[in-house]
Amino acid sequence: MEKELEIYQVICSMLSNEDEDYKNISIEHKKTYTNIYFFDSCYLRVKALRKTNYISVYKIFKKSLKQLEINSIKKSQNNNWINIYFDDLQEIHNLKDLIVEIYNYVYMKSSKDVFGCCHLYVECSDAKKCIHTDRNFYRNCQYRTNLINGKIFYGKNAI
Numbered sequence: 001m002e003k004e005l006e007i008y009q010v011i012c013s014m015l016s017n018e019d020e021d022y023k024n025i026s027i028e029h030k031k032t033y034t035n036i037y038f039f040d041s042c043y044l045r046v047k048a049l050r051k052t053n054y055i056s057v058y059k060i061f062k063k064s065l066k067q068l069e070i071n072s073i074k075k076s077q078n079n080n081w082i083n084i085y086f087d088d089l090q091e092i093h094n095l096k097d098l099i100v101e102i103y104n105y106v107y108m109k110s111s112k113d114v115f116g117c118c119h120l121y122v123e124c125s126d127a128k129k130c131i132h133t134d135r136n137f138y139r140n141c142q143y144r145t146n147l148i149n150g151k152i153f154y155g156k157n158a159i
Helices: 002-018 059-067 089-110 121-127 142-148
Strands: 025-029 034-038 041-048 053-058 073-075 081-086
Touching (some): 002 034, 002 041, 053 089, 059 089, 121 142
Antiparallel strands (some): 034 041, 073 081
16 A cells, blocks of 8 residues: 555646646546545546556547557556556656546536637647646637647648
């Protein structure tokens, strides 16, 4: 359980660099896993064993694992989760983009301020990413999710 707590602290540290509101993260030790909650939703689990460690992510992030070229994965016995294996605690930093993506996904799901797109949608489409500078604003944009997934509907990059 001590190692799981260290992993949790590394994840909190990574997210604190991304978001000043990272306090919406909590931990719960269960019999078989340690669950990490973002905004009271569990999309991340941790297991530390003697010889190996892994973080389990919810299966909806399978495509992200491929895009980020994370290869040390294996389906868990529960088909809703995918395990990402690592030996050293520092290897978790290689998962930062994935963890931030999960955090932002859960943020959007839990937000009551979600909107389709803002006035910058054409500029965002041309840049192939959200260009809005206010983090709390752009996290609520549903079109941003499309941009992340390569679905561009406007501007010079429209498909």
